[in-house]
Amino acid sequence: MEKFTELIHLFVTVFLSTFGSLMVLPAVTDVTMVAVCPGQDECSLAIYLTGFQQASIGMGTVVMLPLIGNLSDQYGRKALLTLPMTLSIIPLVILAYSRTTGFFYAYYALRTLTAMICEGSIDCLALAYVADNVLERQRTSVFGILSGITTAALVCGTLAARFLSTALTFQVAALLSMLAAVYMRIFLEESLPQSENLTQPILKSGQDDHCQDDGDLPRKPMVSKKIPSIQAIISLLKSSVTFSQAAIVAFFHSLSYGGLQASIMYYLKARFHFSKNQYADLMLLVGVSGMASQLLFMPLLAPLVAEEKLLAIGLLGGIANALLYSVACSAWVPYATTIFSVFAVFIPPCLRSIVSKQIGPNEQGKAQGCISGIISLANIISPLIYSPLTALFLSEDAPFNFPGFIFVCIGFAIMIAFFQSLLIRAAPPISSHKSSSSSILA
Template structure:
């Protein structure tokens, strides 16, 4: 029962932090356009700025996600959650104060720097926290519930953005981000593999270890031993064929999602003259479908359908959605296929968690998050120039939705890799039962 309460506190923490992050999305495109290209519906500079930011954030998170995940295996999930949740307050606070051009560029720089640590790290650590405390056979369902809470925060944040003014949106975001950090520090219990207690703070030297061994070696910072090398990450990827296949699926699916993220808002602005409220309406539909899928369908389907099959179904939904977007000439198609798309993340995370022992859950989830970040570096470098080209008057042919055709092709590669994944007996069943909350 105590661990069940801990999971409730984790879900509340994820909800609040996700709400604070996502409430600004419907407004940020208009804020960017007003600051960079006032009075215009099509602006290549805004597209390139967003793409460049996404690439730089991805470059930082490729390094930070494995590091944060690995450190959380040693020093606890809560200790590592504190840093990204605190840093995420800063960008919203800047635009809460002012949205003039100078303040926008201050936001742009600080958002880029802080997101190198914050982007994806909260979800990464939340997945590792769940893996510490839930039996393997039940993780897909609980991962789905965690993703459903994220979708619920998405819906609530978008609804709030629909009815709040732009200035108030960023003020609410900053306040809720602060509330999330305070709530997490007060209520969430620390989690380590096997329920071990923290032996020492992160920056303490390794003197105790040396003294126990009876050696006279010089002291070295303990944290330096916790930074995973390229060889360590490569070894982790090779530790299981299933893990390697899941990593490939994660890369190409994220390549597609990153392209959608970099292009969709500006495509809607240029093609259909969308504003903040219309962005919010579309995002509400996306969020409701995702929330219904994760909180209603996933707990029912996960015990009955193999997670690798659910993964393939989710990728098929992504392909179909991209194709529908590509042929949308007069109006946007309803995003109902997002019901299936959201199967991808919890299924991938569950597959990965079952191939790794309990002492390496943070490292494994951080490795997958790092691969996703690598895709987020490449994605805007490919898709932002394509999007700017085909939305401009200099397009080689009249096909504004060509970008989504390319996104669908990338998702198709992930789909073909996913159907090669075969269920493999997990390696840590005998180690995780003692920490299960649902046994």
């Protein structure tokens, strides 16, 4: 029961944080267009700014996510959650105050800098927290529930953005992000592998530690020794064929997803003149279908269908979604494609579950951080490929008249991930012999 309560507090923390950060998404495109290209529906500068920001964030997170995950194995998930949850508040406060051109560029700069640390780190640490407290055979279902909580936050945030003004949207988002950080610090219990206890502050060197009256405690290595090297990450990838295959799938799926993020809003703006409310309606449909899938279907399917098969099904849904976007001839088509979200949402929890079962309990943060770093690497490359293509094929200088060509390229990247996923075979979990006395469902 105690472990169950800890997971409930984690879910509430993730929900509030995601609610605050995602509810601004429908409004950001309009704010960007008004600040950079007022009165226009097509703006190459806005596309390039978004792509540059995405690549910059990826460059930061490819280093920071493995580091944060590795540090959390030593100093606890809660201690490391504090940093990204606090930093993510700052950019929201800026646009909550004003959305003029000057304030937009201040937001743009600070959002880029803070996201180099924050982007993906809350999800990474939440996944490691779940792995600390849930048995291997049931992680796929619980990872799916965690993803469903995130999707539910997207639905609630999008619904709120649909009815709030732009100014109020950013104000409410900033307040929710503050509330999430406070809730986490008050209610969430610390979690370490094997139910260890923290023996020193995160920034204190092990050389300064002294023995306590109740006996000698093991010294923690210095923080500088916890920075994972490239060789260490390569060694981790080589530790399991299944792990390396999952990493390849994660890379190509993220390469495609990053392209979708960088282009879809501007594509819909240029092709069908979408506004904030229409973005919100579309995101709401995607969120509801994804939430139903993760919270209802996936917990039922996970015990019956192997997670590598669910992963392949999800990738097939992603391919179909991208190809339908490429031939969209009317504004109703993007709404119709949301049916594929029911399957596409299988991908992240299945990948994370496959990875978690190949690594021992003392390295869950490192493993999840490694996969998150690979995803960030894809996010560096993705805008370099897709942003110029999006700007080119939405402009009058396109080599041929096919505005949806970008989605054909996205579908091709997902197809590579799909064929790689077919090679994944269930392998005996590395940590299967480990003690599960700390697991919630033991």
